[in-house]
Amino acid sequence: MSTSLAGTGGSAAAGFGLAEAGTGLGATVVGLAGLAVALFGNIEVSVSTRIATVGVCATPPCPALSAIPQPSTTVTQAHSLASGGMSGTLAILIALVVAGLLAIAVGAAVHAFASWMSGFVVLCAATLALLGLTFLTGFSIGLLFLPADALAIAAVTFGAMRLSPRPVGTRA
Numbered sequence: 001m002s003t004s005l006a007g008t009g010g011s012a013a014a015g016f017g018l019a020e021a022g023t024g025l026g027a028t029v030v031g032l033a034g035l036a037v038a039l040f041g042n043i044e045v046s047v048s049t050r051i052a053t054v055g056v057c058a059t060p061p062c063p064a065l066s067a068i069p070q071p072s073t074t075v076t077q078a079h080s081l082a083s084g085g086m087s088g089t090l091a092i093l094i095a096l097v098v099a100g101l102l103a104i105a106v107g108a109a110v111h112a113f114a115s116w117m118s119g120f121v122v123l124c125a126a127t128l129a130l131l132g133l134t135f136l137t138g139f140s141i142g143l144l145f146l147p148a149d150a151l152a153i154a155a156v157t158f159g160a161m162r163l164s165p166r167p168v169g170t171r172a
Helices: 002-008 011-040 089-114 117-137 142-162
Strands: 044-056 066-079
Touching (some): 011 089, 117 142
Antiparallel strands (some): 044 066
């Protein structure tokens, strides 16, 4: 395989192109998996406790019972983000995240295989949007997108390594 690529004179560029496309696709798959966990995983927990007054006797015989409030019922429930239905704002946000993740894969593939600069621009813009989303959501669902961020940054890096700058002193 390396002989045929070396014969074309583009073994390093072809290798970086495959790496760019692979990491872009990987970022999309991992990002979609993170989105699925964020939507359908039980990540919201609510705890409610009902307090009742219970008579307590310290030493028998108990002439007068003292009333001390104590928990009588504690209910813990786990919910997912999608358990209330996916409509309105949540549906729009899901569509935007999916479109951004798909843009990473498409941008990386277009730049890797067709060498169009527009693919690299789409890849960079979608990666910046995913990084912004991760930063904004912070320690809630943002942590689920960190692996996708790393792969998207790797795709941008491989794509940037394929760009060939003009030698200094030449004109366009």
